[in-house]
Amino acid sequence: MASSSNGSHLSDIDSARHARRAVIASTVGTMIEWYDFYLYGLVAALIFGKLYFPSQDPYSATLLAFSTFFLGFAARPIGAVIFGHFGDRIGRKGTLVATLLLMGISTVLIGLVPTYDQIGIWGAVALTVLRMLQGIGVGGEWGGAIAVATEWTRFNSRRGLAASWPQFGSPLGMLLAVTALTVTSYAGSPEWFETIGWRVPFLISAALIAVGLYIRLGVLETPVFQQMQEKKQIVRAPIIDAVRGYWREILLTCLIRTGQQAPFVLFTTFLLSYGTSHLGVQKPFLFNCVLAAAAISLFTTPLFGYVSDRIGRRRMYLIGAFTMMVFAFPYFWMIDTKIPYLIALAILLSLPIHDMQYAPQAAFIAESFPPSVRYSGSSIGYQLASITSGGPAPMIAAYLLHTYGTSAAISAYLAVIAAISFLSALFLRDRSQHDYTTNEGWVREERTTIVTNIAPSSTQA
Structure with a gap:
């Protein structure tokens, strides 16, 4: 059967092809956005302190540079609210194109911001604003990428594996960012790198945006969202409905990430500071070890997604938290x-x-929300952890080390937050066998959802 203009009524062969392209588009898009996000963090540690926050105290300059890094985390829930609304109102595809453009354009502009010596404090102001826009873009990306990758019936029995591919974009983006910086640093002298060379990887993002747009624009809207349009089940206020009807799932989504996101930040960023300043280990050695671990993640991420399809989402998560x-x-x-x-x-x-x-995690969270508020609910819960877990983790670890003078305090912190994830996962229902494609059977939503009477082809926000 031929495909219609909006992608409905696809043959099995066409459906399989578009489903695969949707997974690829989600993975490439998240890779590009994480490349942009990680790139800023790496350059903030190396360059931004002296270029945009000059101070007689290098430590103070570095802290100010990292404060903009934290703002990227703080802005993520804002992106979740903004793009979650539009993702559940006008569609997953169009919203993801917008997040990609926002993230990419912000990154390119960071590479063009004049330094303190050129325009004074306004350089730091521009850097801060652009970093917040990056955070908003990342905040709106995740929920849509997971929905686009999984809302196809052919993935019903392999949803854990399908949803793990957008997660795969994170370690891939990290490797790409580090590679771009490393190659650029060898292209000229250290002085050249600190004045001009560091800007090159940011400007390269323009080419990545073009590739990402090409792939994403060729993806059809998900069959699940098309079905909601046809049945006139589009929600008028998805954010409000998600919070009213699924506040418990949003809270548990945030909490299950506690023992995942904070350790990741400690394993990849705090480690570099702890290893070099506290233990005297050479930074290149630590850096190469982290890169090797990220390369291994390219294999273990889809592997554990696949295992979750075999033994259940919650069971896999509990094993990981323990x-x-x-x-x-x-x-x-x-x-x-x-x-x-x-x-x-x-x-x-x-x-x-x-x-x-x-x-x-991706499938576990997405399966906790019905299609009508899936983008909104999963995004809000997922990105709230950036404020409660990932963002403050390095500061908490530094405080514990300073107060108690031993890494055992940080280990205790890791164990406690992992226990929080374990207990929260026990309370988050495993809906891997629930009908992922329909709004039927979601009791709480039936009490709260306000359905908008729109035509199937409407795209009004």
Whole structure:
């Protein structure tokens, strides 16, 4: 059967082809957005302090540079609210094109911002605004990428694997950002890199945007959203409906991420500071170990997504949270030995253990919300953890180390937040066998949803 103009009534062959393209589009899009996001964090640590926040105290300049890094986390829930609304109102595809453009354009402009010596404090102001726009773009990306990748009937029995591919975009984006910076740093002198060279990877984002747009514009709207349009089930106020009807799921979504996102930040950013300043380990060695762990994640992320299809989403998540609890103390014990092969082993194990939660997480969360508020509900819950978990994690770890003078305090912190994830996952219902494509059977939604009487082809917000 031929495809109609809006993508309905596809043959099995066409459906399979478009479903695969949807997964690829989600993965490439998240890869590009994470490339942009990680790139800023890396350059903030290397360059931004001296270029945009000049101070006689280098430590103060670095703190100011990292404050803009935190703003990217703080802005994510804003993006979740804005784009969650439009994703559930006008469609997943169009909204994801908007998040990609916002993130990409902000990144390119960061590469063009004049320094303090050229325009004074306005350079720092522009940097801060653009970093917040990056955070808003990332905040609106995740929920839509997961919906686009999974709202196809052919993935009903493989939803964990399908949803793990957009998650795969995170380690891939990190590797791409590091590679771009490394290659650029070898292209000229250190002075050239600190004045001009660091801008090149940001400007390269323009080419990545073009590739991402080409792929995303060729993707059809998901069959689930088309079905909602045809049945006139589009929600007038999806954010309000999601909060009223699914506040419990939103809260638990935020909490299950506690023991996943905070460890990731500690394993990839705090480690560099702790290893070099506290233990005296060479930064290139730590950096290469983290890169190797990210490369392993390219395999373990889809692997654990696949396993969640076999044993269940919640069971896989519980195994991951429990393993993180157990790993919390051995991780720092190995790091603190200062023995290279034990440090490398700790780092290489850290991200795969993290992936035991990260891989099934996407499907686990998306399955907790009906199609009419899936983009909104999953995005809000997911991105709230950026404020409660990922954002403050390095500061909490630094405070614990300063107060108690031992990494055991940080290990205890890791164990506690992993326990929070474990307990929260116990209370979040496993809906992997629930009908993912329909709004029927969602009791709380039936009490709260306000359906807009629109024509099937309407795209009004």
